[in-house]
Amino acid sequence: MFVYVVRRILATIPVMAVVALFVFSLLYIAPGDPAAVIAGDQATPEDVEKIRRSLGLDRPFLIRFGEWVWQIARFDLGTSIFTGLPVTQLIAQRIEPTLSLMVVTLVIAVFIAVPMGVLAAWKAGTIIDRTIMGFAVFGFSVPVFVVGYILAYVFALELDWLPVQGYTPLSRGFWPWLENLILPSIALGMVYIALIARITRATMMEVLQQDYIRTARAKGLSQRTVLFLHALKNAAVPVITVIGIGVALLIGGAVVTESVFAIPGLGRLTVDAILRRDYPVIQGLVLLFSFIYVLVNLAVDLVYTLVDPRIRY
């Protein structure tokens, strides 16, 4: 197992190298000019050109790429063109809100979606099943920002139960931290809940047809034991796969959710950096997201071994 983990981690290096080359090349050929944004709307073309030169944006592709690779090799993601702050510092400022949002979303989604999927499979064809699947269709169909606005209107503006926006670090207390995350996590989690609930239902329905389930029932085991201990454990592998894939959904959804709820996370940093063409920040963030995704996939593969003893590395 240890050798497998090390091998997988080493395998991320060529993946990251390809991502790095791809991102850098894409940004190089993409239109846009950070110098023009910095100089402001009233700046003359000469001013813009001088700023471009001072930022080194007039240098050839290979020189800029070589410098960037050399920086990365020293674990230095560079400096933001706009803020003058190191990219690692910008990421460090923003990573806690995004991780918090993702973790709370994940917890809410799994705790709601898995029981929903199990229930729908158990009561397949009934009104309960149809209601749950109807909810799943709704979750898939309604955009995150619409859910976000509705939640903010009802629970923040009308009922005054929760704040509209912002983020409070966990270090300032559990409830202040959580109260800022409840609405965005529900908004972001809707698609995720729908996805997990549907997959759980489908795999559970397949498992519930198996002979060993019939045997378990014949032995007189309780419904709960049959569903959650025997059936769910065997249906877990596809569900875990979807949860892992869903992390990419969460990263994408976080961009919108963080904007709607004014959460200062990596999603907003990404959008701001793209709109301003802050190349070092965009490159650093894409590398980070790729790395996270590779790690999540690794974690998913390892979790398989916990739920299915037949899987060994």
Added chain:
Amino acid sequence: MDRRTFIKAGAGAGLVAGTAGLAAPALSQGAAAKTLRFLPQANLANFDPIWGTQYVVRNAAALVWDTLYGVDETLTPQRQMVESEEVSSDGLTWTFKLRSGLKFHDGTPVLAKDCVASLIRWSARDPMGLMIKALQKELVAVDDRTFKWVLSAPYPKMLLALGKNNAPCSFIMPERIAKTDPFQQISEYIGSGPMKFVRGEWVPGAKAVFEKFADYVPRSEKASWLAGGKRMLVDRIEWVIMPDPATASAALQNGEVDWWENPIADLVPVLRRNRNIRVDIGDPLGNIGAFRLNHLHPPFNDVRARRAILAALDQEEFMRAIVGSDDSLWKPLPGFFTPGTPLYTEEGGDILKGPRNIELAKRLLAESGYKGEPVTMVVAQDQPVTKAQGDVAQQLLKRIGMNVDFVATDWGTTGQRRALKTPPAQGGWNIFFSWHAGADCTNPAGYTAIRANGDRAWFGWPDIPEVEKQVTAWFDAKNLEEEKAAIRALNKAAVENVVFVPPGFFLTYTAWRSNVTGITKGPLPFFWDVAKA
């Protein structure tokens, strides 16, 4: 106790029971009242007001850095850091003496050498500064509080240059910081203004914090825009960045922020219905739309094609697309200068008045030799003002028979593409849209877009000697009457030759909680004299 506090208490008791030590720090009511939470127009992504000239940077910089002079609400420059000035009888030597007791935020005194270094950096970037620099023979510190600027020719607009509110303003920085190359970003944010920048709490894109500078000595006069006594009545100002207007509106209604600099017009009716919120025009100098034509390439290298646009243009259509149905938010603008300011004129603007003449436009276009070639219109979709202008302009050009190649893009790409002088078919452009703060358009000093000096002009590169002649006449004017005469002639020449197309004048609102007082109308948010109950 409101509902949220009640719930917080209840939920907190249950949820936090096992997490002792993670409790939130309690802010006393007094401390909360001394913190003003402000929603600025844009993200404060950098904080060098000379290197980056975005309005949002200028607005934040006005808290941290002071200026030698500052314009008041009559647009007249008044002394600010300066105690007195003296100009020699030939107008060539300006001698400035600083007020005593001025200090930077690091505790060091403000000295004449700091002013000299700051003015050198500023004059390398500012249009008026560049003019002074071209005349400069010497800029030196005479003693700790006095410095001298010796010119080769008189420059009557010296005090306006040093006190104007157009970016870049001539902010005074410590010498060691001001010696930074004007095309490189500074890395220390030390000023002598009424608030200190709290760098440790700066999260670009999310938050910027300013704290009261205890050693700031305001002038004795009443504050008026950038002039007078800048008395801070709050201890801390937090700029909270919210990219989404609907969220900003909800946050203001919920009391999570105190002042929203520029709410979008669509949300103003909602805000007005809330009895805890006040809404008013933010900046009486407003904004002027800009429908920019490329003078280098056909068809707009021919003045008749440019005039065709003026003949057909309906400013009401453009303005309604920008501000909606609120008539108090826009005015027709048959010219280029800000309505309601001393130099405003409609001289030569008849072609923009009265019923629109599509037939005349078509005739002018035909006379210009236009035969249906594609006209590349670059429209930034992420800026509501440019998008609205682009949508209306597309219909207008089609109406007069033009073949529009509508390039929908973002502001970052527009910024790059508009700088290209190549023909549209080779990546260049024929039309793009922007807008100018009315404060920049009160005279030619900071009005880059009105200049028509060819290669050195703003994007579109108009080359119209008569316009430049009148710009020079304004700079040389000795009194208001001479200035007015120059601006009348300038406006006439600019309309006749169509430096750019003015789609109209529009205003924006500002909104604040009713427990906040002292907000004044102006070209930037002025925080002095603003209190929070």
